[in-house]
Amino acid sequence: MKELVIAQQVSIKELSGKVIAIDAMNALYQFLATIRQPDGTSLMDRTGRVTSHLSGLFYRTINFLEEGIKPVYVFDGKPPALKMKTVDERRKLREEAKEKWEEALARGEIEEARKFAQAASFITDEMISESKELLEALGVPYVQAPSEGEAQAAYMVKKGDAWCTASQDYDSLLFGAPRLIRNLAISGRRKLPGKKEYVKVEPELISLEDVLRIHGITREQLVAIGILLGTDYNEGVKGVGVKTALKLIKEHGSLKEIIKVKGYVFEASVEEVEKIFLEPEVTDNYTLSWRPPKREKIFKILCDEHDFSQERVSKALDRVEATRKETKQTSIERFF
DNA sequence: CTGTCGAA
DNA sequence: TTCGACAGG
Secondary structure: OOOOOOEEEOOHHHHOOOEEEEEHHHHHHHHHHHOEOOOOOEOEOOOOOEOHHHHHHHHHHHHHHHOOOEEEEEEOOOOOHHHHHHHHHHHHHHHHHHHHHHHHHHHOOHHHHHHHHHHOOOOOHHHHHHHHHHHHHHOOOEEEOOOOHHHHHHHHHHHOOOOEEEOOOOHHHHOOOOEEEEOOOOOOOEEOOOOOOEEOOOOEEEEHHHHHHHHOOOHHHHHHHHHHHEEOOEEOOOOOOHHHHHHHHHHHOOHHHHHHHHOOOOOOOHHHHHHHHHOOOOOOOOOOOOOOOOHHHHHHHHHHOOOOOHHHHHHHHHHHHHHHHHHHHHOOOOOO
16 A cells, blocks of 8 residues: 555644544554553553553643644444454464563563564553543543544545544545545654744655546545455455556456456455445544643543653643643634 | 653 | 653553
């Protein structure tokens, strides 16, 4: 998929005032995988509960708000039945990674250990519910998708309720999101000499329309390419890569025709997989509003329950408070 | 990943 | 002021 898309750099400033539908599971997973000690141990509170996801979610969301970005987090619901196999495989890989992590630790190979620890990351139901609690306290909306979060996020962008989706996966393009942002983070932020301006590593923006135009294909054909390469819901055709898939779809027009001519056999029902992408299960049952952070609630969750430093949390909240006053003064955008 | 603190 | 190492929980 990566070889098919064209990405353009986008500055955080261009995203100011925009609603971004964030793939919550993708974000939490990234936090759990990366926010670790050198040997791979997660951040934990005094009772041993993992807190890496809360740290990442808190500081990143604060940064978005400070930049005038309006985040809405979209959580996964029930995965489609066809995803079972993928889910099982991932669980197995995680379990193997956990063993390799312990072995590497025993050998004293710190860097190796960290790699395996990252691959062993998993999200629990408790992490999801406390992440939702934190978002509620931050005054940031979240949406519970009926099924795939990426599908819901894509739908929200198509509808115009959000400007783009944010995820590391390309799936939301297959789900029809007009715009996708990858690498949406503020890492590498540096203060600029003059004022409180910042220079940042810029995220990349992918336009679905551009991708389709460049290759001269439709979204249905893009989905067909995805299915030929393999998705979470089906295994791809062995020996067919991006180049071949693109050539085939341009030659034959549709996946149905390719299958007929080439005699490809899929384990899963191709129609079912197509339906997941083209007629995804989504909901209109949500309202988006951004409210001022509830300091007391945030302190309770982060400091009282999870041992975050009161000073650090306080400083972060003060920063948002300051920018909130600014935006009200300049009345660029009604925010809270 | 993000913030902080000390060295350059 | 900028950069890199390191701690955070």
